[in-house]
Amino acid sequence: MKTFALVALLLSMQTFANLHLAPPTLNLERSSKGIFVDFKTASSVITYDIKTRKALATTTIEFSQSVAGKPIFDLVNNPSSLLIDGVSAVSKTTSMNGVSKVRYIDKKLTIGNHTLVIENDITKNLSWSSTYVRSAFWMSDLSDRKYLEQYLPTNLEYDQYKNSFEIKIINSEIEHVLYTNGDLLEISKNHWTVSYPETFTASSLFFHMSKKGLKDEKKEIYKSIDGREIPVTVYTNQSVNRFMSSTLRILAELEKDYGPWPHKQVIVYGAGSGGMEYCGATITSHSALGHELTHSYFARGIMPAHGNSGWVDEAIASWRDGGYRSYSKRSLSKTIMASHSTYQRTTDRNAYSKGMKFIGYLHGKFKEQESFKVFLKSFFETRKFKPFKTHEFKSAVEAFYNTTLTNEFDTYIYGRNGIDKSDIKVKENAFHPHLSSKELFNLL
Numbered sequence: 532m533k534t535f536a537l538v539a540l541l542l543s544m545q546t547f548a549n550l551h552l553a554p555p556t557l558n559l560e561r562s563s564k565g566i567f568v569d570f571k572t573a574s575s576v577i578t579y580d581i582k583t584r585k586a587l588a589t590t591t592i593e594f595s596q597s598v599a600g601k602p603i604f605d606l607v608n609n610p611s612s613l614l615i616d617g618v619s620a621v622s623k624t625t626s627m628n629g630v631s632k633v634r635y636i637d638k639k640l641t642i643g644n645h646t647l648v649i650e651n652d653i654t655k656n657l658s659w660s661s662t663y664v665r666s667a668f669w670m671s672d673l674s675d676r677k678y679l680e681q682y683l684p685t686n687l688e689y690d691q692y693k694n695s696f697e698i699k700i701i702n703s704e705i706e707h708v709l710y711t712n713g714d715l716l717e718i719s720k721n722h723w724t725v726s727y728p729e730t731f732t733a734s735s736l737f738f739h740m741s742k743k744g745l746k747d748e749k750k751e752i753y754k755s756i757d758g759r760e761i762p763v764t765v766y767t768n769q770s771v772n773r774f775m776s777s778t779l780r781i782l783a784e785l786e787k788d789y790g791p792w793p794h795k796q797v798i799v800y801g802a803g804s805g806g807m808e809y810c811g812a813t814i815t816s817h818s819a820l821g822h823e824l825t826h827s828y829f830a831r832g833i834m835p836a837h838g839n840s841g842w843v844d845e846a847i848a849s850w851r852d853g854g855y856r857s858y859s860k861r862s863l864s865k866t867i868m869a870s871h872s873t874y875q876r877t878t879d880r881n882a883y884s885k886g887m888k889f890i891g892y893l894h895g896k897f898k899e900q901e902s903f904k905v906f907l908k909s910f911f912e913t914r915k916f917k918p919f920k921t922h923e924f925k926s927a928v929e930a931f932y933n934t935t936l937t938n939e940f941d942t943y944i945y946g947r948n949g950i951d952k953s954d955i956k957v958k959e960n961a962f963h964p965h966l967s968s969k970e971l972f973n974l975l
């Protein structure tokens with residue numbers, strides 16, 4: 532029994548130990564090593580004080596490292612205090628191969644488990660009035676360091692860990708509302724706890740808090756094909772009924788193609804612009820709604836482990852937008868969508884057009900057997916909530932159709948036979964327009 536319990540414990544610990552997906556160790560100053568680590572849990576107490584107009588987060592992170600060295604995590608702003616295993620320490624940022632930056636604790640740690648406590652001010656996408664506060668953790672996969680690290684300490688996208696929040700708004704009489712994709716418990720007015728699934732990564736979490744009643748809201752229950760009753764929440768300044776009816780229709784379409792909705796809930800913020808996906812949630816325009824909900828299967832159901840696998844989900848969602856067309860080999864372009872630096876954290880924008888055509892090409896190639904959607908459903912079922920890299924996607928297609936696609940991937944995805952000149956002119960995608968800081972702020 533003891534052995535069984537130990538084995539079960541080891542297995543459960545291994546489930547989300549994703550260190551094999553982490554980038555290579557970094558060389559820091561004075562020949563010290565920056566070590567990628569495995570977050571076990573993170574819990575934040577976030578206090579919004581209306582009087583002082585400050586949002587302060589205190590986050591406790593339990594992590595383990597398998598090599599001695601300076602542990603890497605990320606937080607864009609400087610923390611106001613940092614304790615490692617109970618002792619005060621400092622953190623610094625460093626470049627990752629010139630394509631991104633991360634933060635590390637400037638202290639060499641031993642192999643094993645450690646506890647990190649960080650205090651930081653949340654300053655982005657935060658708007659104060661004299662009586663209430665609006666706060667959102669908007670994210671983007673098209674610019675660097677635009678996931679949870681903008682707001683709270685987190686790991687890179689390869690890692691999955693259980694996150695929990697306690698949120699308090701103090702010195703406010705106004706009732707607030709919190710839209711978030713975790714298990715939400717209201718303790719009292721303006722005081723909540725939220726627990727997020729252990730499958731979440733830095734790009735999974737949707738968080739939007741505002742004054743209650745500022746936007747129209749509608750709630751419905753969607754009956755999944757697997758029998759679950761899934762709560763659907765839609766809120767918007769536009770037509771809440773239009774967003775709700777479209778959401779319910781698209782859910783039925785996606786479940787028919789790809790199986791049961793993979794999340795516990797659906798949250799749609801009909802912002803009228805934007806377009807960003809989260810696990811079972813989105814901020815979106817009405818026209819991008821289908822695209823963004825598709826991402827709850829491909830992007831936030833099957834999850835990219837890093838920037839070089841981000842093209843897959845944009846290609847799939849865009850292929851659906853275009854009506855699941857076939858494309859010939861002649862229409863394809865040579866790209867390096869999956870050959871950027873292993874440290875890159877963003878998605879190549881070629882995914883929407885050239886990646887989409889590549890998926891349409893695979894569909895055309897195999898459609899005598901069946902629609903490529905059948906493969907995608909199978910890939911989704913086997914890889915759900917397990918971050919993947921492009922080579923695993925390639926192997927899965929090859930195994931499914933009992934073929935080899937090395938030439939196609941080398942030429943059109945890995946750029947091993949050069950890049951088409953048009954590769955440098957990348958059109959902006961209508962569903963994920965680049966929004967300025969001001970535009971994102973205005974969506975609060």
Ligand SMILES: [Zn+2]
Nearest residue numbers: 822845848963
């Ligand atoms: Zn997209």
